[in-house]
Amino acid sequence: MFPGKPIQKALSHLEVSIEANRCLYCYDAPCTRACPTHIDIPAFIAKIADGNIKGSARTILEANPMGASCARVCPVEELCEGACVYNTESDTPIRIGDLQRYSTDHVREHGIAIFAAGPETGKRVAVIGGGPAGLSVARDLRRCGHGVTIFEAHERLGGLNTYGIVPFRLSSEVALWEAQQVLDLGCEVRSGVRVGDDVAAESLVKDFDAVVLACGMGGVPRLGIPGEEHVWDSIEFIERAKTTGTAPGLGNRVAVIGAGNTAIDALTCAKRLGAACVTMYYRRGEAQMTAYEFEYDFAKEEGIEFRFFCAPTRVVVEGANVTGLELVRTSLVAGTDKLESIAGSEFIEPCDTIISAIGQSRLITAIEALGIAHDGGVVRVDDDMRTSRAGVFAAGDAIFEKGAREAMVVEAAEQGKIAARSIDGYLHGSTSSP
């Protein structure tokens, strides 16, 4: 078991009742417009209030196949709750995420199945990657009656929901239940199989009527500093921490490089695993941090320390052990957003472990093996998730483009939904691929 309390506590029945009844049942509700999957939020809340919890869960899951995990991992302040009409000086928004959790917990805890597979069409679709995007495509394809085979490099399904999102936000139990709901519709799963290594990408295109690339992104890219081989990859670190509940060799002083949401996750994970002194190092300032404000606040509450305007230059190693991180002070060139290092300002921060969280690399090999167009590892798709190659579609983090979309579970779910609709059309020959 991972140490520490979950961030979010389930609401009590009384809280649910008060919250559900407080919802105004807005017309053309702004919360629904702000949800990337457009869950009919007033409807699902009204169903809680009138005691139809299964119906409430159906409303949620119909629109969002990842509704149970999204209830826990969505940055609701930025989405539905941020748009709720109750964001006034005197009111607080409806706790939409918590209510969504209530309804989806109900069907999970009572083993209620909501969806059924459609009549078999005889068509077969290969889904590469069993994360939120792949699972969403798979579910909706099964509901249309198309055969689905999921190729998943990991042993278990769920993608980052199972392996990447910190356990105190989303337990792998919920992630795996959600995946199981999809499997229960009758999918074939080839787990532990990495397309490109264990099976040729081209053979999938040949053997299946359509292929979806939902492989997400890769590990953290290189820092390019001496001693780099001693630096931990934040995604791998979180995965190990989440699956085993421990992190041998973590030590007491941990330095995390980067200032995004993944950095916050690595920092808080390390802290909860017992490191006494956990510090974030960022080459820019507080104002430029890419982590959500509520994540930053959470890290502060957890006792994380922050150092701004310093960039790593070298890992200090003694024998086989890391003893420190050398950094150089930086500053913004006046009037621009360009950074410059201040010569001679290098200093060493003593530490036992250095974790890099400066972003995620792209799985270019898999993309190129399918022969589809991409921009620096971002798969190019149209609005219907069609890639440059007929019959090949893509969704999720694989098409995540900085600045354009957010890398979020809820976006992956929505794109999966769109991809399934588009593939269904393609398989029925009603839509021709470019």
Next chain:
Amino acid sequence: MADLRSNLAGIRSPNPFWLASAPPTNSGYQVQRAFADGWGGAVWKTLGTPIVNVTSRFAGFNYREHRMVGMNNIELITDRPLDENLKEIAECKKAFPDRAIIASLMEVCEQKPWHDLVKRVQEVDIDGFELNFGCPHGMSERGMGAAVGQHPDLIERVTTYVKEAARVPVIVKLTPNVTDVRFPARGAARGGADAISLINTINSVMGVDLDSWNPIPHVDGKSSHGGYCGPAVKPIALNMVSDCARDPEVNIPISGIGGVETWRDAVEFLLLGATNVQVCTAVMHSGFRIVREMIDGLNDYLDAKGLKSISDLVGKSRNTITTWENLNLNYKIIARVDQKRCIHCNKCYIACEDAAHQCIDRVPRADGTYDLVVDESHCVGCNLCMMVCPVDCIDMLQVDTGLPSESWKERNAVATS
């Protein structure tokens, strides 16, 4: 400090808040607790031949998270021997001589039993009688309660019996389970009643359990209709009080009952013509202590209005209620939205669009939200949007039509002359 003393047909009490005849006035213990908290009077739980009650007697009507918006009961009159009740009444009166104690009575419709009961009860020091012609279940099946209250002549007759023997004022308590409450009220007046009180509870079936399909509440799988009371019945009670207060053939003081919970409710009853009010459900919900808030609130209200006593309120709105034909057809109001306070829930829009007159437009703004704009030339001033707005940002404004006041009656008179 305003003067809160009340005088209903000669029955005096230090304030107009009485406990209605119901479970809170079951026993001397309770009534003394109530008086200690400040209640001005108490109508004792109806006396008569002691009955047997069933268990599972009450049910609440909840609206969303609000509990007991309405309440229903299938309880009967007192289940305790008369002697015991009378002994406790005497003790209460001794401990609180300034409070009004009214004995509620129920008997079969014959002269002798009524004379006997009245004489026996007034051996103790009571301030008045209230005749229970309202109990809608159980007792009515035995020819008492509402079975009497639904027949104006029976009311008249029994009231006459009581008046023949009574040495203290007699109040007749009316049932709302009639088509026009003025008829039983007139019966009471003809029989010589000194006052009427209304309403008793309204026939009701509270609900059906969706799993067992049993009624709510049920007694071993069955139920009978019960009596409905509490905040939900106030508008019905106000209407009936108002009807009686305006009827020249009734013309006796009124004790208002039905859904009174706060001083505000009481003020409304008084304005429409009640001399005092009686309370049951609110006490069953929250206990006797609520009377402190009622007394404070009424006092502050009178002070704020510069009024010296509650008699300055009684009946002041009586004549504002009339028949529809007398309403001014040239009076016009329209809705206007205060954009600054609007939170964009669009509830007014969909209410007007689907259920009123399709005259609220959503005018897009640069920030992606909408201004809710009333098409004032088509608004019929129905109030619906104002009612559904959760933040009270819709005002109904009077517009000058430039036309003189004209009612339907006047318009028709002109047309036919």
